[in-house]
Amino acid sequence: MALPSYTETRYRIWHYFYIAICTFVFFFLIAPLFVIFPLSFNAEEFLVFSEGMKRLDPDAFSFRWYHEMVYGTKNPWGLAAKNSFIIAIFATIGSIILGTLAALGLSSRHMPYKGMIMAILISPMIVPLIISGVAIFFFMAKVGLAATHTGIVLAHIILGTPFVVITVTATLSGFDHSVTRAAASLGSNPVNTFMKITLPLILPGVISGGLFAFVTSFDEVVVVLFLAGLENTTIPVQMWTGLREQLSPTILAVATCLILLSTLILISAELLRRRSERLRGINR
Amino acid sequence: MSSETKQILTTDGIPLEVSLKKAEKKNKIKAFLLVAPLLFFLFITYVFPIGEMFTRSVDDKMITNMLPKTFKAMEKWDGKELPPEEVFAGFYLDYKVLIENQTQGKLGQRLNKEKNGFNSITKKLMRQIKRNKIDESQSIKEQIMKVHKRWRNVEYWQAIKRTAPPYTMAKYLKGMDMYYAADGSIAQVDEDRRIHRILWLRTLEIALFVTIFCFLMGYPIAHLLATLPMKYSNLLMICVLLPFWTSLLVRTASWMILLQQQGVVNDFFVMIGLVADDNRPEMMYNKVGTYVAMTQILLPFMVLPLYSVMKTISPSLMRAGKSLGGTPFVAFWKVYFPLTIPGIGAGCLLVFILAIGYYITPALVGGASGTLISNQIAYHMKTTLDWSFASAMGLMLLSGVLVIYWIYNKLVGVDNIKLG
Numbered sequence: 001m002a003l004p005s006y007t008e009t010r011y012r013i014w015h016y017f018y019i020a021i022c023t024f025v026f027f028f029l030i031a032p033l034f035v036i037f038p039l040s041f042n043a044e045e046f047l048v049f050s051e052g053m054k055r056l057d058p059d060a061f062s063f064r065w066y067h068e069m070v071y072g073t074k075n076p077w078g079l080a081a082k083n084s085f086i087i088a089i090f091a092t093i094g095s096i097i098l099g100t101l102a103a104l105g106l107s108s109r110h111m112p113y114k115g116m117i118m119a120i121l122i123s124p125m126i127v128p129l130i131i132s133g134v135a136i137f138f139f140m141a142k143v144g145l146a147a148t149h150t151g152i153v154l155a156h157i158i159l160g161t162p163f164v165v166i167t168v169t170a171t172l173s174g175f176d177h178s179v180t181r182a183a184a185s186l187g188s189n190p191v192n193t194f195m196k197i198t199l200p201l202i203l204p205g206v207i208s209g210g211l212f213a214f215v216t217s218f219d220e221v222v223v224v225l226f227l228a229g230l231e232n233t234t235i236p237v238q239m240w241t242g243l244r245e246q247l248s249p250t251i252l253a254v255a256t257c258l259i260l261l262s263t264l265i266l267i268s269a270e271l272l273r274r275r276s277e278r279l280r281g282i283n284r
Numbered sequence: 285m286s287s288e289t290k291q292i293l294t295t296d297g298i299p300l301e302v303s304l305k306k307a308e309k310k311n312k313i314k315a316f317l318l319v320a321p322l323l324f325f326l327f328i329t330y331v332f333p334i335g336e337m338f339t340r341s342v343d344d345k346m347i348t349n350m351l352p353k354t355f356k357a358m359e360k361w362d363g364k365e366l367p368p369e370e371v372f373a374g375f376y377l378d379y380k381v382l383i384e385n386q387t388q389g390k391l392g393q394r395l396n397k398e399k400n401g402f403n404s405i406t407k408k409l410m411r412q413i414k415r416n417k418i419d420e421s422q423s424i425k426e427q428i429m430k431v432h433k434r435w436r437n438v439e440y441w442q443a444i445k446r447t448a449p450p451y452t453m454a455k456y457l458k459g460m461d462m463y464y465a466a467d468g469s470i471a472q473v474d475e476d477r478r479i480h481r482i483l484w485l486r487t488l489e490i491a492l493f494v495t496i497f498c499f500l501m502g503y504p505i506a507h508l509l510a511t512l513p514m515k516y517s518n519l520l521m522i523c524v525l526l527p528f529w530t531s532l533l534v535r536t537a538s539w540m541i542l543l544q545q546q547g548v549v550n551d552f553f554v555m556i557g558l559v560a561d562d563n564r565p566e567m568m569y570n571k572v573g574t575y576v577a578m579t580q581i582l583l584p585f586m587v588l589p590l591y592s593v594m595k596t597i598s599p600s601l602m603r604a605g606k607s608l609g610g611t612p613f614v615a616f617w618k619v620y621f622p623l624t625i626p627g628i629g630a631g632c633l634l635v636f637i638l639a640i641g642y643y644i645t646p647a648l649v650g651g652a653s654g655t656l657i658s659n660q661i662a663y664h665m666k667t668t669l670d671w672s673f674a675s676a677m678g679l680m681l682l683s684g685v686l687v688i689y690w691i692y693n694k695l696v697g698v699d700n701i702k703l704g
Contacts, residue, residue, distance in 0.1 A: 128641020
């Protein structure tokens with residue numbers, strides 16, 4: 001972003017001002033995540049930087065809260081983590097299957113009422129979670145699925161499918177349909193064509209939609225708060241109660257683990273996006 | 285002649301037109317069958333339950349079912365003077381059934397909401413009936429009127445009559461701080477008790493300002509990301525995408541740590557001498573906390589659509605504008621900015637929609653003055669258990685959101701939502 005040498009002074013000033021604003025905004029976006037990191041190694045029980053930490057005294061840092069997170073007595077995190085993963089995995093599988101099928105139908109040019117159906121399928125993403133939570137709670141209570149894993153998985157499938165629908169339709173928009181016709185003309189049946197031709201080509205889109213669905217389920221707290229009993233507690237629910245009641249640094253240890261997880265997911269999502277663009281022949 | 289030559293047949297001997305139409309229809313059904321499982325699933329578990337919220341919000345059948353004979357007799361009563369003997373007799377018979385079923389308490393509570401003072405007089409009547417003090421061979425009207433002087437007051441009977449319809453809009457009126465007055469007209473709640481209107485306005489205000497802040501902060505960095513060379517912008521993009529993928533609760537927790545009184549932000553303010561150490565400002569549990577945290581959390585939803593639009597604008601357009609004599613500011617304002625309007629629309633609508641229904645962040649950092657309408661809905665769902673009121677408020681919020689969603693769909697198209 002070097003400026004040409006003929007730039008007038010006022011534009012030069014403006015340019016540096018603009019760079020300063022951008023730096024501030026990037027800092028504003030990313031810095032809060034890094035506060036958690038050092039504080040989770042705090043040797044003391046408070047959520048502030050102790051004097052020792054400011055002096056970088058090694059005694060002020062410890063793995064105490066990570067130890068507490070894993071081995072602590074009456075510790076909810078183990079059960080919560082197990083539940084979170086089970087629920088998120090099943091919700092992701094359900095979202096991928098339903099969402100991919102729907103996206104295939106929506107991408108067909110023969111699909112009737114495309115706009116309206118798309119708007120309905122995306123709506124769980126747009127409708128405020130509190131309203132979705134109330135509605136889903138009424139339904140689950142009526143069919144007797146409140147406070148069960150099945151109920152929460154179904155709820156998260158509702159919330160996760162819009163992401164799969166969006167990413168897979170986006171992938172299919174650049175899809176060359178002549179390859180499936182070629183397969184059909186060579187005698188392949190539709191299922192075989194899908195498994196051998198279509199699926200490998202749209203797989204990056206499917207997986208990245210699946211990642212979104214996974215994160216949505218893994219991070220979702222509003223609906224779970226309505227649906228979950230004590231048995232179904234998840235990591236976000238535990239964090240929610242923790243943040244409301246006893247603020248303990250254990251939460252920061254958990255949060256650090258979650259940030260590492262989201263970094264992993266971000267990297268996989270980026271790699272997938274690039275692979276998808278390469279496969280679809282989009283050069284950037 | 286023309287019909288004979290133009291009639292093209294397929295190899296099966298069917299006219300081509302018919303055959304094509306058949307194929308077209310088959311394709312339509314095929315496409316629809318693929319969408320059907322998800323659509324069916326969503327209708328059962330999501331769309332219908334939202335509809336059910338509506339019936340729940342207007343439902344007022346409880347009293348209608350409790351006092352069938354009373355309301356039957358009241359049909360002939362004009363509601364101006366004390367009701368005739370039949371109404372009193374009907375009420376007495378209905379109430380006796382309720383006492384036998386031990387559900388008379390609910391009636392008292394529900395009527396008390398309609399008009400203060402019902403709870404005590406229904407209890408008094410119950411005691412008289414239980415002691416068999418009411419002689420059914422004599423005028424029941426006279427005997428009930430003797431139980432308490434309020435039973436002689438026509439206003440109480442008018443209140444009962446108002447609860448007769450099985451449906452009511454009362455919950456919606458309550459959500460807007462209004463109620464049905466004694467004569468059935470709609471009245472405003474006293475000024476110092478208008479809590480819901482404050483909440484609606486605050487929700488709108490916070491959503492609007494968060495959208496503006498997100499726009500002001502998102503536009504410059506989206507521009508920078510779109511104009512920098514790939515290798516730098518990819519790196520900076522992480523700053524946008526990492527928060528986007530990080531758990532909402534983690535981000536809220538980090539703001540709670542930053543904004544607390546002994547927190548990093550206050551430490552920094554003290555260090556640069558902006559505030560005195562013993563006079564640290566309260567930045568959490570108020571609107572400031574809600575604004576700051578929500579802006580940071582929703583900023584990626586502004587940057588991503590802006591970025592994807594700016595990416596498509598050729599840099600040569602700005603150069604052309606400048607070479608034609610525009611200053612950089614004029615070139616930006618007349619050439620670049622108008623081209624980014626679709627992105628601005630998409631980003632602002634998306635952020636506004638998400639902000640207006642926010643729940644978790646305001647509940648944790650908002651305190652009393654930073655809570656939004658969603659928090660009120662949760663409060664009625666969990667604490668007061670007034671589910672019909674929660675449903676009514678939810679649907680009022682939903683109707684607002686759906687209007688914006690409709691505009692978004694018209695302007696941007698739901699299939700153009702950008703995710704990462």
